[in-house]
Amino acid sequence: MTTPEKSRSVAIVGAGPVGALMAVYLANRGWNVHVYETRPDMRLPENKAKIQNRSINLALSTRGLTALKGTGLALDELIMKSGLPMRGRMLHIGDEGHLVSQDYGVHGECINSVDRAKLNEDLITAAEELNNVKVSFNLTLKRADLDKGTLALENKETKEIISAHADLIIGCDGAYSSVRNSLMRYVRLDFGQEYIPHGYCELSIPAKVGADGKPEFAMDPEHLHIWPRHKFMMIALPNPDKSFTVTLFMPFANFEMIHNEGDLLNFFEQYFADAIKLMGKDLLIKEYFKNPKGSLVMVRANPYHYKDRCIILGDAAHSMVPFYGQGMNCGFEDVRILDSLLSEFNVKSTKVGESDNSLALALEAYTDRRAKDLKAICELALYNYTEMRHGVTSPVYLMRKKVESWLHLLVPSKVIPLYTMVSFSNRPYSEAYARHHKQGFWLSVAGAAVGLGTAAGLLVAGWKQRRQLKDAAGLLKAAFLTAAQSAQKLVQ
Ligand code: FAD
Structure with missing residues (x-):
């Protein structure tokens, strides 16, 4: 008598960019996918204001695009419809903001400025359009029993705890991952978390009005603008509405020295005089005091998996500082590499009896092969901060x-x-x-x-x-x- 085949089910915790992309990949393989997200559905207009994203735009580059393309759903093209290519850095040097352009590649290669919220929304929609994916919002993972494959999730509105079951649990729940917390109880997980002394604050440069009355970019949109000031820096990425999102990175000690409008304007006049003209004093003051000062955390973990029961991907496994623009790109690559290992180990969408350990082998190979790459990019990301704020000058x-x-x-x-x-x-x-x-x-x-x-x-x-x-x-x-x-x- 043959053992009946059992369809594989997967619970993905977190519908951020990495979780949503993982859902598409596994659905393509024929798995039953359920994604659980703590936030409300960001696509609904009434929820937009409730959601505080970490950054407004991000740089998407080859690794991210390759993984998006790998879905076979032309998601790379979809995302790039509103992406803005940046072919180099534009350095704003000295008090007067003397401009120096440095191309990123010798063949005109570009990284792309994309809207984080739109990218995430598009990926969730792409996943939901597949009939074997379900996405549930307002559910926070509290605990997971990895051997039993059960999840305890709290409904954020009613506080009711519901339970769910899956053959595989994938943690795509970001730097403060609850899945990782559960994983630690099952494996000897080496774990480290480190905050750098620098934080960030988002500001903006609005579009200017062109000669024809239409909005225009206030600076060259084909560059990622950098004001390198040695111990700190400011960067700006273009947006489709012709504005720039500006991020000021500096030690928290410096943020703490700015108490009022006068302090802020003095600081900007000393270090970013050309930017004040582009931002406008009123907007600068409003945004600086309204917007949060975010911290930058690095997380390292190893191993990333437990038997054929659980794996962590994206920031849950390797949160890095954002200075190489690789955090999400690397998370997308995690998904592509895991998918290729599922093929390499011939993991079927159905489990054939207890002797089928192909998934356990694939997850083990993921930890073995991926660890050195994740360590390398986390180090490179940190190194690039010194390069961007100081080395480039x-x-x-x-x-x-x-x-x-x-x-x-x-x-x-x-x-x-x-x-x-x-x-x-x-x-x-x-x-x-x-x-x-x-x-x-x-x-x-x-x-x-x-x-x-x-x-x-x-x-x-x-x-x-x-x-x-x-x-x-x-x-x-x-x-x-x-x-x-x-x-x-x-x-x-
Ligand atoms: P997240 O984006 O953190 O998503 C995790 C999801 O899980 C969230 O939706 C969260 O609500 C949900 N969640 C959390 N806990 C639970 C729970 N218990 N239950 C259910 N759901 C849960 N990367 C780049 O590639 N390029 C860039 O230019 C870039 N710029 C950046 C700029 C800044 C200022 C910062 C801070 C980061 C930047 N990054 C960039 C990094 C990038 O933001 C992250 O690497 C990326 O968001 C990771 O995606 P993720 O899906 O793994 O995690």
């Missing part, structure tokens, strides 16, 4: 970037800029990280050689011209610093 950094771009054009198989590997490829993060280190020494040497050569040339050519001498001195300094760094690396 250093002559050594700029010279290295130039040399790196030239070498990438000349020998693309040998030298690939780190940003290109992280944002414009699906290469595993750990490989990108390792390759960057390997390339680093030779880049420093090449940078120093180019710097010394250029400086020497300038010295010879511009002996009588003070301005060029100044340039040459700057380049020489940069070249020597680069050479010194190279030597240090060699010694290490």
Whole structure:
């Protein structure tokens, strides 16, 4: 007698971007999917004001787009209909906001500014349109019994506890994950949570009125704008309504020094004078004092799964600081990689008897293969904060970037800029990280050689011209610093 086949059911906790995308992937495989979300349905107009999103827009890049495309439902195209491509950084340097453009890639590659709420809503709608997906709102997971596959969920309005059952529980419930809390009781889960001393506050630059009376962007919309101020920074991403969402990142200690309008305007006049003109003083004051000051948390966990019963994905498994614009992209990649492992281990949508341990093997392989990549991107995200607020203004950094771009054009198989590997490829993060280190020494040497050569040339050519001498001195300094760094690396 053959054992009757049992359809696999999955409970996804959290209908954020990662949970909604996971629902689509598993529904495509024929699983019965139930998504439980603590917030009310954000698509209903009456709920819009109730929902406080972490950021208004986000940067979507290759890894995220690849995972969206992988649904086979053209979700990448749907999301990109309102996405705005940004081909580089626009640095606002010094008091007067002198503009310097730095392309992200040598072939015109772009990251894309997308509306976080719209992206999330579109993904929930795409999931709900599949007949084997159900999404329930206003239900908060309180506890999960992973061996029994039961979930205790609280109705936020009535406070009633309802119970649900699923063969697999997937935690996509963000940095403060309840599923992860349950998982800790079943596996020896290494876990770490760290707040960086910096927080953020969202502001905006409204559209300006164009000559024809229509709204226009107040700055170049094809760039992610950065005001690097060494210990802190401000960034701005364009929106389809021609406004920019601005995020001020700085230590909480600095936020705490701003008590009133006078303090705020003094601070902005000192560091972001050009931005005040674009924002308008009244709007700046209103938004700065009204908007929350968000904290930035890093979460690391390992393993990510328990038998064939539970797995955590997205921020629940690896919340990172937002400076590489990879948090959601990486979460989407989690989904794509888990899906590919379900195929690799031949996990069927039905479970055939107790001897079918294909799902347990697939989840185990996920933890084994994904851990080093998640560790790498969390480190890179933190590193990129220093680069964005400080590194981008250093002559050594700029010279290295130039040399790196030239070498990438000349020998693309040998030298690939780190940003290109992280944002414009699906290469595993750990490989990108390792390759960057390997390339680093030779880049420093090449940078120093180019710097010394250029400086020497300038010295010879511009002996009588003070301005060029100044340039040459700057380049020489940069070249020597680069050479010194190279030597240090060699010694290490
Ligand atoms: P979340 O978005 O946190 O979603 C979790 C969902 O679970 C939520 O809907 C929540 O309500 C629900 N939930 C929580 N607890 C429960 C519970 N107990 N029961 C039921 N439901 C629950 N990433 C990028 O890729 N690019 C960027 O440019 C970028 N910019 C960022 C800027 C800022 C300022 C910040 C803070 C983050 C940024 N990120 C960016 C990171 C990105 O926001 C996250 O990585 C992404 O939102 C993670 O998605 P998620 O679905 O895993 O988690």
